Amino acid sequence: MVTNFSSPIKGQNNGSCNRLASYLDKEQTGERFFGATQEQVSKVEVIQAIDQNGQNQGLKKEHDRFYSFTIDPSQAELHHIGEDSEKLKAYTRQVMDNYAANFNKGVKSDDLVWYARIEHSRQYTHTDQAVQEGTAQKGQPKAGEQTHVHVIVSRFEQRGPETDRSRSLSPQTNHRQAAEQGVKSGFDRVNFIQANEQSFDRQFDYERSQGETFQHARTRQHGTQAERLQIRDAEIKTQIERQRPQPQQTRQRDESQQQNHELNR
Numbered sequence: 001m002v003t004n005f006s007s008p009i010k011g012q013n014n015g016s017c018n019r020l021a022s023y024l025d026k027e028q029t030g031e032r033f034f035g036a037t038q039e040q041v042s043k044v045e046v047i048q049a050i051d052q053n054g055q056n057q058g059l060k061k062e063h064d065r066f067y068s069f070t071i072d073p074s075q076a077e078l079h080h081i082g083e084d085s086e087k088l089k090a091y092t093r094q095v096m097d098n099y100a101a102n103f104n105k106g107v108k109s110d111d112l113v114w115y116a117r118i119e120h121s122r123q124y125t126h127t128d129q130a131v132q133e134g135t136a137q138k139g140q141p142k143a144g145e146q147t148h149v150h151v152i153v154s155r156f157e158q159r160g161p162e163t164d165r166s167r168s169l170s171p172q173t174n175h176r177q178a179a180e181q182g183v184k185s186g187f188d189r190v191n192f193i194q195a196n197e198q199s200f201d202r203q204f205d206y207e208r209s210q211g212e213t214f215q216h217a218r219t220r221q222h223g224t225q226a227e228r229l230q231i232r233d234a235e236i237k238t239q240i241e242r243q244r245p246q247p248q249q250t251r252q253r254d255e256s257q258q259q260n261h262e263l264n265r
Contacts, residue, residue, distance in 0.1 A: 002072040071149040112152035
């Protein structure tokens, strides 16, 4: 399960979310935007809600007013849930609970202004290795299950009818206050990604192998030599265990050999 802070379009997030919402509205599949409690939300409603919540909040012109990220299940995870859109919606709402909790400010998903959209296909872009190697063309649909979720979230906590400004909640803030104060601030992306992974496993009874975990991928890329060797040893042991006959298989084989022996007597 990958949670990727990126936008499918180039541009800054310091103005209206119109371009992003319009881009996400391009796939005509019957799916529409949804939120914490809302269903079938139109593009116009999304733009209005996100833009209005970011207005007159005291930001400089160059500061972001909204953020976007994608929730990218693996093909194995999609297969496990039957590529069910309703399950993905329920999971996305849990992800946004994790997002709110990760600020360590007592914020809940209902306190945010966010909307999401499910897409069922992907196309190759110029950054894909297959395009660079010439085995695929830009704009060509990718094979296999490609369902994913795009999220747009306001930088600010939802503003009440009599509130001029609300708290800023930026996932780009990674600092921590002094440990002796006993208070953490900022947004820990590693913790967020791992929380989302664990939520999927609990929510859908998914038995995740060590090789599918974010920590495994992170260690392979950024770990020490000793840590990478430890992972390699674990992978070898797993392969050996998979190749080793299971008790039931061994019993069935012995019974089959016994039957053949009896027949040949």
